[in-house]
Amino acid sequence: MLEVLKPGLETSVQDYPGRIGYWNQGFPPSGPMDSWSFRLANLLVGNAVGDAGLECQYMGPTLKFQRAAVIALTGADMGAKLDGQPVPLWTSVAVQAGQVLEMGAARAGTRCYLAIAGGIATEAWLGSRSTFHQAGVGGMNGSALKTGHVVPVAEGHGVAGRSVKETARPPIVTGKRWVVEVCAGPNDDWIDEAGQQRFLSADWKLSSKSNRTGFRLEGPEWTFAPKATNKPPEHGSLPSNIIDHGYPLGAINLAGQTPIILVNDGPSMGGFINPYTVPSAAFWKLGQSKPGEIYNFKQISVAEAQAMARAMKAICTESSIV
Amino acid sequence: MIYDEPRYMPGGDRYMLIEFGNEMNLELNFMAQGLASAIVANKIKGVVETAPCFASMLIHYEPEDISYDDLKQEMARLIANLGPSDNIELPSRLFYFPTAYLDPWTKAAIDDYTAKINPEKEYDAAFVARLNGLSGPEQLVRVHSGTEYWVASLGFWPGLPFMMALDPRCVITAPKYNPPRTWTPQGTVGMGGASTAIYPVATPGGYQIFARIPIPIWDPKRRFAAFEDSICLFRPGDRVKFVPVSVAEFEDVERRVADGSYEYNVVGYQKFSVSQYKSWVAGLDRTKRF
Known part of the structure; x- marks a missing residue:
């Protein structure tokens, strides 16, 4: 007790x-x-x-x-x-x-x-x-x-x-800068080419308005593909609005112009697009970072993200204990 | 529109999103829920859980048990076997809720919003009635309570149902609050877009609000038998009928809820047949309102 x-x-x-x-x-x-x-x-x-x-x-x-x-x-x-x-x-x-x-x-x-x-x-x-x-x-x-x-x-x-x-052991950095893996999708095609490149090259600062529901990021403006503005009205009025859909855990959810990474206590659905998703094996970096620190996102494939999760599972076994 | 072929999109290493179309349309939700049922019936290996939404479905899978490509193939096979949505039958319960429309509690929340946030805000019931060409709040009550609602999806808060009117004569739409309210009473019934929701607990919110139910749809203490399997009442595919009652009747039910003697009025699981539903809808005069 x-x-x-x-x-x-x-x-x-x-x-x-x-x-x-x-x-x-x-x-x-x-x-x-x-x-x-x-x-x-x-x-x-x-x-x-x-x-x-x-x-x-x-x-x-x-x-x-x-x-x-x-x-x-x-x-x-x-x-x-x-x-x-x-x-x-x-x-x-x-x-x-x-x-x-x-x-x-x-x-x-x-x-x-x-x-x-x-x-x-x-x-x-x-x-x-x-x-x-x-x-x-x-x-x-x-x-x-x-x-x-x-x-x-x-x-x-x-x-x-x-x-x-x-x-x-996870290499917890003290340098205030984290490289965080992301997979494209589900809604990366709502962002134009320049916007995708900007997302992957920019510095994103973790906002103090972050908690176990969502990690808010501060960075450059987003630009959109034509399908984000040319769509049926029931999607909503903002370019990042979409008919309410399910949210993957780890989704980088674009609320207007503010990206919010949906983490462990996040919502299951809503009306914003999710252009990228942080895979499960990169969550520890989110958990160990502090507001004010910088994320740089690195795009990997779904297969690579799955291999990372397998490797982490293999590490989290008795073989790592001495 | 409904896509000829569903679209499959990855969400990181463990999720797949399947889009059936890009509009708010009951048929798309029937397809999503039909697929969710088919996944359970066919015991697809590696699917951890599913979450249907209006026009899409999210699948949470275990990549050690099934690859993304194999999952996509399996889903395409199940969707092909579903056939046209007419063949779909979904398990569905029907809940009756005594409902105080144009009640004093949602009015207090609106008054607080107009006093503190937006003095221009028109009363929600009058506003929604006007936007939908109805004569006023009284007709809004008749139209809104004139149909069963279909639980298309749950989210935003655990157990919060997003529902669509099954009777096309009762379909109304409403924009959301901008900016949102900072509080909404527990049990409030409101509308945003074409969907109706019930607030399980007091939370901020953006829907237009004009009614309240005295019955819990969220019960962490599980005082009522209706919460045997979970602490939230609804599952996708349930139906809800709002039965207008007076404030006095509302308060009577509220007392029975408080002392634990309230009995949920629910018709247990039956098959909801999409084809029978569609043939009923086909015979309606959609220009008529209640």
Whole structure:
């Protein structure tokens, strides 16, 4: 059991891959934004890769362990300390009953994952413990952690001293600039040739108006192909309007002139085009970047995006643990 | 128009979007929902889930189990087997909702909007009636409540239904608010474009609003049997009938909802036959309004 002394900034229970199968009712999957780090944290403590853990973002929580446990921290460095002693990232650590884990502001990266042997055992909603804050679903009675919460944890048998190989860790950059893969489509043909080139060559700044629903980007104006302006009226009045359609997770959704990457808690449908989509294996970069940082988009094929996801799945296995 | 051949588009490594046409047309939604049913019936390997929308369908697939090209081939085969939309039969339930039209709660939300955001805003019911050539709010109520609605899609918020009028004599359209409202009461019924929606909870919104239902369509505590399988009420392909009631009747139902004694008025799953629907529509005089 984890007692929440300080909640941090919207620290939430998440599992992987989240709440799948309810997209046609408007439910997003939720789940960890950097599932690469998340899965490895679970492996370190002997859990299945998808078991529920904590996603800590920007400012981590302070937690008191009510019983002995084995934990692991991965992803962003939040300068975690256990009873004042630094806790290494990417390594499983034994904690004793009564010890306090204190996490601070994220240094390198943005999201830090805490896995605990046995996994967090909150009530599952529609098959998942992932928190979907906006609708009050999952997590701790539908919300992020709050001071005084006691987070239930299942029995587990973790082993301390296990580490993730250096080569198997996501290369979290501190240079403020990320190269993020995208696939063209579904609606790339609504953007003219110049607009497509501009998208792929420009610097896109991550706006502070970003959250687990959408990542807003600031950059140059978009220009459109003739089909965006010459269309039946039920599409809507803006060039980027289209008859409401389903949104892929990761879609770069063009709301007027503002591109918004639809991430884990994003909407399932709406009336804007999606010229590009960020593939699943590039989501960790979104999860580890901060507002103000720059994205450069690199176009890859669907087959390449699928190969990236396979490679990441292969990394998120026992073979990466020493 | 309805495309001769559906268009297939990728969305990253795990999604495919299939467009059946480029207009708001019930027939396109019947095709999308028919394909969703066929995918389930044929147990297509690698399809994780589907989400039909007005004129298209999104497929979430597992690329380790099926490649994009193989999925496209399988979908083309299923669509060919669907044949003309007349052959499609869809599982459908019918919900009856007591509905307070021209109610005080949506009026309060509109008054707040005109006071704080846009003083020029005409009352939604009068505005929608005028744009659609109706005599006024009272006729809007007759026309809007004169039809069953088809749940074409769910989204924007979990469980929020986007519905289309099944009776062509009741089709009305409305532009959205610009800028949007900052709040809308839970259970509000509103319109944007040609679709009608119900707000599951109090949220911002852009639809023209003129009615409210006292019945939850979203129930995280699952107090009612209607939420046995999910915490939202609707599935694509459900139908809704709004039954006009007085504010007093609305409040009576609201009390029964609060104490848990309310019984949802729903006709269970039946087959909705597209061909029978179309032959009924063909015999109607579309120039007549209620």
